[in-house]
Amino acid sequence: MAPLDPDTGHRGPGPVGGEVPDLNPAQLDAVTHPTGPLLVVAGAGSGKTRVLTRRIAYLISERGVSPFGILAITFTNKAAAEMKQRVADLVGPVAQRMWVSTFHSSCVRILRRDAERIGFPSRFSIYDQGDAVRLTGYVVRDLNLDAKRFPARTVHASISAAKNEGLGASAYADRATGPFEQRIGQVFLEYQARLQRAGAMDFDDLLGNAVRLLRSHPDVLDEHRRRFEHVLV
Template sequence: MGVSQGSFGDAELWGDQSPAPFLDAARLTDDLTEPQRQAVTHPGGPLLVVAGAGSGKTRVLTRRVAYLLEVDRVAPWEILAITFTNKAADEMKRRVAELVGSRSERMWVQTFHSACLRLLRANAGVLGFEPGFTIYDSDESRSEVERIMKDLGIDVKATKPRSVLAMISAAKNAMQSPDAYLEVDAEPKREMVAKVYQRYEDSLRRANAMDFDDLLLNAVRMLQKDAEVRQRYQRQFRHVLVDEFQDTNGVQNKLVEILAEHHGNICVVGDADQSIYRFRAA
């Protein structure tokens, strides 16, 4: 039997293994209003989208992520998209995957807490934590505060541990150490809270543990402390996007500011009165 000769292209021999072709911009924008389209296709630099409830802000953010992947050819791991709840993060992942498929898989779509946890697990040593540090939930935090208060002889019936923890939490979210917290105003109640706060910090340290607020605070501290780690993430995140920006607090703002510093491509959407881009659902 003779063997016929011929030449084959690689694709014919091996099958076409290249990823799905990129989509054109129109498919991602043709059902948007003009202001939505402008926000989605914004070339870069800071972008603030402020519009009313239900006007399509999250839709803009999701489309923009898809647009960056598909049209601007940004790599998935260069995109950090922050939402407020795990449910919103899952929803965004699902919606982007529907638009662009598996290309979206390696994006960082996170809540503030999950993004910080991821940064800290990979770089725990910068702040002297073990990588397997534990996380106290709010019940564990409250009972630890209660234990410390009893230790200090504070009447936990008169002053509820929960309220002291809330004050500690507010201090952490304002990025105040126990000393800085006390400096604001040294009245007796504050002195007591600062003392409990300091002991609480010491006890978390000893337990190689962080509470929910620490995840944010320590992620910022870690980035501030280690220039090499900071620059690595600053270079990695070509685009940082934040949904529900009106709800961010001081430490969350700081995190976003640090991570977006190198490329300056920060897109935030939120509810408020003033607006740069105003739009309504069609």
Template sequence: VDAGHGTAPPHFKLTLLGMRHFPLPRPRISLLLILLLVAVAHGALLSRRIQLRLGQGHPPAHWRHSSARNVFASAVPNDMQTEAIKSEDCAVLVLASAGTGKTRVLRTRMAYLLLKRQVPSERILAVTFSQHAAQQLQARVGAVAGSAVEGAWLGTFHSLCGRMLREHHELLSLPPDFSVVSESKQLEILREVLVAHRSTLQRRRGVQPLITGKLVAETMSVILRWKERGLTAEQLSAEGSRSTSHAEEFARAVYGAYQRTLFRRGFLDFSDMALGATQLLREHPQVLAKYRAQFDHVLVDELQDTSAVQYEWLKLICRPHSDSCGACIDDSIDAAATFAASPSTRFAAPRAPLWSAAARAHGACVFCAADDDQSIYGWRGADRANVLRFLSDFANARVIRMSKSYRCSPHVLGVAQAVLSPAPSLFAKLSYSTKREADSPRVLLNAFWDSAQEAEWLARQMLLP
């Protein structure tokens, strides 16, 4: 409560729980104190609830030790979600359209393993696409499982691969305190390398190249794409392929020098995380054996957004080097294509339950959530075909389709399916909404001259009462 600046008699402006300021006649001081105390108490209670919701602090003991089926009591899982959460198969692929709850299933699955199956947290590896998703997974599962989640390897591909590299830095001749270089520093280093190799580039092109910001950025983009495909400078030099653009030719000429400059200065870039960790596992069998023995369960969110090198890292950890997993033996390219063509097809081959010794003898059990129609990071190396590769590499994987959307209205789903229908989807899908069509707003189609006009229109819509 603070004094206003109106005319006499004095007024007060009262703000409670985000309400607008409004004038009040001067009340008794005792009444103001009571209102303040109520507001503080309410705010403290609200803050506590928010903390528990986000997984901060320690929830009550009866929350931490409740049954796994009550993990997130805000909504009871439907039949397909429950089937995924409690699946006993060695390899599971959850194919889920937008709003069907695949991320919720993933975190409930993790809580189920911790609380119901009593899997030690250090035996679980959970991989997400973004840092925000990793924080949400840690918070939501931690709010239920409490200290049971501590010790799990949980993070993004970059953070988990970086952790492996720090644990075994000496095997790749990396400094123990290496840093991840920023994007601006990357471009600065690459520009230096291009300038230093200008004579080499001149011999390749016949003229001295002009090192512009655009050329540096395009060359960096080519190098990062190669890294996401798992290609090192040595492999590209051995291939000797003909370059299709100036940027690709320059990238081929300076890729090795760029890497050596990074290492010399104690840097790695983000793409080096997965590339280096994959190299570590391939070249050092004892390290690969260590991680295969360490993890019983691997959980992966947004499989469609993984790059080739990230998927290879995942496969190395989950599968024996001989690729002789008893639950995964099959010539499955044709089987995967058959399944993709029909939403109702299920593999009929027998599967080894994940709790059986036979299944665990072949490596970690893997549980992936994906939607190939939501793959939007191809520009930075993501390959949605990894979803099909999963069915090829884990031939007898259990595929669970979730089609009931809780987030999207019937109108949104209808438009999305119409837009996607001519697109080359990897899997046939048919989603439906739980919302009433009559209660849902129609989809509005607008055209804008540029992004500024679009942003202005969006801002106006958000400011509407």
């Protein structure tokens, strides 16, 4: 299989699809699936990454899809780097310019362009887990809450769980029932306000704010829909 030109994304001279993929029949069916949704259910070590990388190569070499019209997402940085390298082995250096990344990295790229639409600077800061727990501890202290009863790590875990359910600070505070949840709600509100003032997002916000941006601004959503003909997760 000839490599792709890194600037144009077009394949140079050479046989296309000449190699025989190391795939079983079920994997081959997934790789060559016609256009439309496809769910692959498989356990660890079953070759899911191989299927995704072969699918990308198949779309480019056999279906004529532009490499820049493919979005490939995985869960960890290690897996994303491995997938990008495997794709590069199949299609050449153009793989380095493709969107092959984690959920969080993809959301960062989306938000960097349009974060101002949802009240954040385009150069927003990203708080990692340690930063987020420290900020939570400062809020617990400043609200005069007992740090032994409300450990920063435990409180932040509750905030993170709420965000992963799609709950913002106000929604969480409004539905809090017992005294403990109500205190968590107070911390959540102040924690989020401080992030906003700092022009920062934590890891959970990267996902939630990307969703909020796409839902609240159809033109941004349409732009990404037009760009990415195939989304592989």
